[in-house]
Amino acid sequence: xxxxxxxxxxxxxxxxxxxxxxxxxxxxxxxxxxxxxxxxxxxxxxxxxxxxxxxxxxxxxxxxxxxxxxxxxxxxxxxxxxxxxxxxxxxxxxxxxxxxxxxxxxxxxxxxxxxxxxxxxxxxxxxxxxxxxxxxxxxxxxxxxxxxxxxxxxxxxxxxxxxxxxxxxxxxxxxxxxxxxxxxxxxxxxxxxxxxxxxxxxxxxxxxxxxxxxxxxxxxxxxxxxxxxxxxxxxxxxxxxxxxxxxxxxxxxxxxxxxxxxxxxxxxxxxxxxxxxxxxxxxxxxxxxxxxxxxxxxxxxxxxxxxxxxxxxxxxxxxxxxxxxxxxxxxxxxxxxxxxxxxxxx
Amino acid sequence: xxxxxxxxxxxxxxxxxxxxxxxxxxxxxxxxxxxxxxxxxxxxxxxxxxxxxxxxxxxxxxxxxxxxxxxxxxxxxxxxxxxxxxxxxxxxxxxxxxxxxxxxxxxxxxxxxxxxxxxxxxxxxxxxxxxxxxxxxxxxxxxxxxxxxxxxxxxxxxxxxxxxxxxxxxxxxxxxxxxxxxxxxxxxxxxxxxxxxxxxxxxxxxxxxxxxxxxxxxxxxxxxxxxxxxxxxxxxxxxxxxxxxxxxxxxxxxxxxxxxxxxxxxxxxxxxxxxxxxxxxxxxxxxxxxxxxxxxxxxxxxxxxxxxxxxxxxxxxxxxxxxxxxxxxxxxxxxxxxxxxxxxxx
DNA sequence: AGTTAGCACTCGACAAGGGTGAGTGCTAAC
DNA sequence: GTTAGCACTCACCCTTGTCGAGTGCTAACT
Numbered sequence: 001x002x003x004x005x006x007x008x009x010x011x012x013x014x015x016x017x018x019x020x021x022x023x024x025x026x027x028x029x030x031x032x033x034x035x036x037x038x039x040x041x042x043x044x045x046x047x048x049x050x051x052x053x054x055x056x057x058x059x060x061x062x063x064x065x066x067x068x069x070x071x072x073x074x075x076x077x078x079x080x081x082x083x084x085x086x087x088x089x090x091x092x093x094x095x096x097x098x099x100x101x102x103x104x105x106x107x108x109x110x111x112x113x114x115x116x117x118x119x120x121x122x123x124x125x126x127x128x129x130x131x132x133x134x135x136x137x138x139x140x141x142x143x144x145x146x147x148x149x150x151x152x153x154x155x156x157x158x159x160x161x162x163x164x165x166x167x168x169x170x171x172x173x174x175x176x177x178x179x180x181x182x183x184x185x186x187x188x189x190x191x192x193x194x195x196x197x198x199x200x201x202x203x204x205x206x207x208x209x210x211x212x213x214x215x216x217x218x219x220x221x222x223x224x225x226x227x228x229x230x231x232x233x234x235x236x237x238x239x240x241x242x243x244x245x246x247x248x249x250x251x252x253x254x255x256x257x258x259x260x261x262x263x264x265x266x267x268x269x270x271x272x273x274x275x276x277x278x279x280x281x282x283x284x285x286x287x288x289x290x291x292x293x294x295x296x297x298x299x300x301x302x303x304x305x306x307x308x309x310x311x312x313x314x315x316x317x318x319x320x321x322x323x324x325x326x327x328x329x330x331x332x333x334x335x336x337x338x339x340x341x342x343x344x345x346x
Numbered sequence: 347x348x349x350x351x352x353x354x355x356x357x358x359x360x361x362x363x364x365x366x367x368x369x370x371x372x373x374x375x376x377x378x379x380x381x382x383x384x385x386x387x388x389x390x391x392x393x394x395x396x397x398x399x400x401x402x403x404x405x406x407x408x409x410x411x412x413x414x415x416x417x418x419x420x421x422x423x424x425x426x427x428x429x430x431x432x433x434x435x436x437x438x439x440x441x442x443x444x445x446x447x448x449x450x451x452x453x454x455x456x457x458x459x460x461x462x463x464x465x466x467x468x469x470x471x472x473x474x475x476x477x478x479x480x481x482x483x484x485x486x487x488x489x490x491x492x493x494x495x496x497x498x499x500x501x502x503x504x505x506x507x508x509x510x511x512x513x514x515x516x517x518x519x520x521x522x523x524x525x526x527x528x529x530x531x532x533x534x535x536x537x538x539x540x541x542x543x544x545x546x547x548x549x550x551x552x553x554x555x556x557x558x559x560x561x562x563x564x565x566x567x568x569x570x571x572x573x574x575x576x577x578x579x580x581x582x583x584x585x586x587x588x589x590x591x592x593x594x595x596x597x598x599x600x601x602x603x604x605x606x607x608x609x610x611x612x613x614x615x616x617x618x619x620x621x622x623x624x625x626x627x628x629x630x631x632x633x634x635x636x637x638x639x640x641x642x643x644x645x646x647x648x649x650x651x652x653x654x655x656x657x658x659x660x661x662x663x664x665x666x667x668x669x670x671x672x673x674x675x676x677x678x679x680x681x682x683x684x685x686x687x688x689x690x691x692x
Numbered sequence: 693a694g695t696t697a698g699c700a701c702t703c704g705a706c707a708a709g710g711g712t713g714a715g716t717g718c719t720a721a722c
Numbered sequence: 723g724t725t726a727g728c729a730c731t732c733a734c735c736c737t738t739g740t741c742g743a744g745t746g747c748t749a750a751c752t
Binding site: 036037038039040043057058059060061 | 723724726730732
Binding site: 368370371372373384388389391392402405406407408 | 743744745746
C-alpha cells in the first residue's frame with residue numbers, strides 16, 4: 001500500500017468521522033490537499049475498495065470506511081493527536097480536587113470521561129481478589145441485630161446487618177468478633193471460602209445458631225467484596241450521533257448495556273497494557289456491531305486493578321478517545337497510589 | 347354533566363389509552379355499546395370539546411383527551427380496575443422471597459414495578475431525619491487511617507475512611523470512639539449539626555487534629571445519612587410508547603430525569619395518603635409536560651418514609667398504575683414493619 | 693325534543709412522478 | 723501516470739393526486 005493510498009484512506013476516515021456522510025472524491029481533492037485531482041483520487045478509491053478498506057453504501061455515493069478500514073486506521077494511520085489544549089489540565093484538575101473515596105471517585109471519573117468524550121463510558125471497579133482482610137467487627141444494634149463490618153487492605157469497607165434467632169449479649173458478640181478477626185486478619189479474600197468458614201463454624205461451635213448467622217453474612221459480604229462492578233455513564237450521549245437516530249436501535253443497544261455481565265465481558269480480556277481498540281463485529285455482539293470501543297487499564301501498586309472503556313459508533317474519534325482514556329487511566333492510577341502512599345505510611 | 351357524556355368521555359379516554367390514536371365517533375358507537383348512533387356521539391363530543399375535556403389535533407380528526415379531561419377521568423370516572431389475576435400474587439411473592447436489605451430491596455422493588463407497569467418508576471429512599479444514632483465506632487486500619495462507622499436506629503449503616511495527619515494509637519482511637527458514642531448515642535440525626543460537633547471538638551480538644559478529622563467525616567456521614575436518594579428504573583420503557591418516537595424528545599426527558607433534585611421534587615410534596623395523580627402541565631416542568639405521574643407513599647412505624655412514583659405518558663393507564671403502586675407500597679411498608687418487629691424485639 | 697341518516701367538506705397519510713445534485717466509472721487526451 | 727470530460731446512477735426533495743377517516747350541519751324521523 002503506497003503512501004498516497006494511505007493519505008487518501010486517512011482523509012476518507014477523518015472526514016467521515018467528522019461528518020458521518022459518505023465522502024466523495026471531490027471533497028477530498030478540495031479539502032485535503034494531496035496535490036492530485038479528484039479523478040486520480042477516484043482511481044485510488046477504487047483500489048481501496050477492492051482491498052476492502054472502504055465501501056460504497058450504494059452505487060454513485062461517496063465512500064465510507066469499512067470495519068477493516070478502521071482497523072487499518074487505528075493500527076497504522078491514526079497517530080497520536082493528543083488532547084486539545086486545556087483538556088489535559090481539566091482532567092488533572094478533576095483528580096487533584098477530588099476526594100479519594102473510591103466508589104465515588106470512580107463514578108465521577110466515569111462521568112467526566114463521558115462528558116469529555118461524548119460517548120458512553122464504563123469503568124470496572126477494582127478486582128478485590130488478591131486483597132486481604134484487615135478488619136472485622138460486630139457492632140450490636142439491639143439484642144437481636146448486629147452489624148458486621150469488614151475492611152480490606154485497600155480500605156474498602158463492606159457491611160451487613162445480621163438478624164439473630166436468639167438474643168445475643170454484647171460480650172458474646174465481642175468474643176465472636178475477636179475470634180473471627182484473630183482467624184481471618186491478614187488472610188487473602190480469596191482464601192475465605194466455604195471450607196474455611198465451615199472450619200470456623202465447627203471451632204466456634206458453642207452457639208451454632210449465632211455463629212452461623214454471622215458466617216453466612218460474612219460469606220455474603222466477602223463474596224460481594226470479591227465481585228467487580230461496572231459503572232456506566234453517558235448512555236444518552238449516543239443519542240447525539242446521527243447513526244443512532246433509530247429509536248429501536250437505540251433501545252436495543254441501551255437495554256443490551258443494562259446487563260452488567262455483558263459490560264464485564266466487554267471490559268475484560270482485552271489484551272495489552274496501553275489503549276486497545278475493538279471495532280464493530282470484533283465486539284462479537286450483534287447488538288453493538290455498529291459500535292467500537294477503546295479500552296485501557298488502570299493500576300494500583302503496579303497491578304492491573306480494573307479497566308476503563310469508551311464505547312462509541314464505529315465512526316468514533318479513536319485518536320482523541322485514546323488520548324483521553326489514557327490520561328484518565330494514568331491519573332487515576334496515580335491518585336490511587338498517592339492515597340496508598342500518603343494515607344497509609346505503614 | 348349527564349351520564350351519557352360521562353360514558354362517552356370514559357370511552358374516548360379508554361380507547362385513547364389503548365391505541366394512542368385520535369378516536370372518532372364511529373369507533374365509539376361500534377366498540378362501546380352506548381345504544382346510540384355515531385351522530386349522537388358526535389353531538390356529545392362537540393359538547394365535551396366545548397367543556398375543554400377533549401380536543402381535536404386538527405379539524406376532521408378524531409378527538410383526544412385534554413389534560414383537563416384526564417383530570418376529570420382520574421377524579422370521577424376511572425374507578426378501580428384492580429390488577430389482573432396473578433399480578434397481585436407476583437408482587438406478594440416478590441416481597442416474601444426477598445431479603446430485606448434496605449437499599450437492595452428498594453432498588454429491586456423499583457425494578458419490579460417498572461417491569462410490571464412498563465413505565466418509568468422511581469422510589470425515594472427513607473428520610474432519615476427523625477431517626478436516631480445508635481452506634482458509632484472507629485476501626486483502625488493502620489496508624490494513619492481508620493474507618494468510621496455509624497448505625498441509625500432503623501439499621502442503616504454508613505461508613506467513611508479517615509486519614510489522620512499524625513499516627514494514632516489504637517487505644518486513643520478507642521477513647522475518641524467511646525467518648526463520641528457516649529455523647530451521641532440515642533440522639534436524633536437532625537440534632538447532630540455543626541454546633542454540636544463544634545462543642546464536641548472543644549470538649550475533646552486533647553488532640554485537635556485527630557478529633558477534627560473524625561468530626562469532619564462524621565458530619566459528612568451524618569449529612570449523607572440524612573439525605574434522601576432517588577432510585578430510578580425503567581427509563582427505557584418509554585421508548586416503547588408511540589408518543590416517544592422522537593429522539594430529541596426522549597433525550598430531553600431522559601436527561602431531565604438524570605437530575606436527582608428534580609426527581610426529589612417530583613416525588614415530594616404530593617398531598618394525601620393514597621395514590622395521587624399529577625397530569626401533564628401539573629408537573630410544572632416543560633420537559634415532561636407530555637407525561638403524567640402516579641405517586642404513593644410508603645410508611646414505617648406509621649410514619650411516611652418515602653414515596654414511590656410511576657411516570658408515563660399522559661395517556662398512561664392510570665387505574666392499573668394506581669393499583670400496582672398501591673399494592674407495592676402496602677407490601678413494602680409491611681415488610682419494613684415486619685423486619686422491625688421480628689428483627690428488633692427491643 | 694331528542695335522535696338519526698345523509699351529505700359536503702376537511703385534512704393527514706401515502707404513493708407516484710419528476711427534477712436536482714452529488715458522486716461514480718470510463719475513456720481519451722495530456 | 724494524471725487529468726478533463728461525459729454519461730450514468732441514485733438518494734433526496736418537492737409536488738401532485740388519491741384515499742379514507744372523521745367532522746359539522748341539516749332535514750327527516752320517532
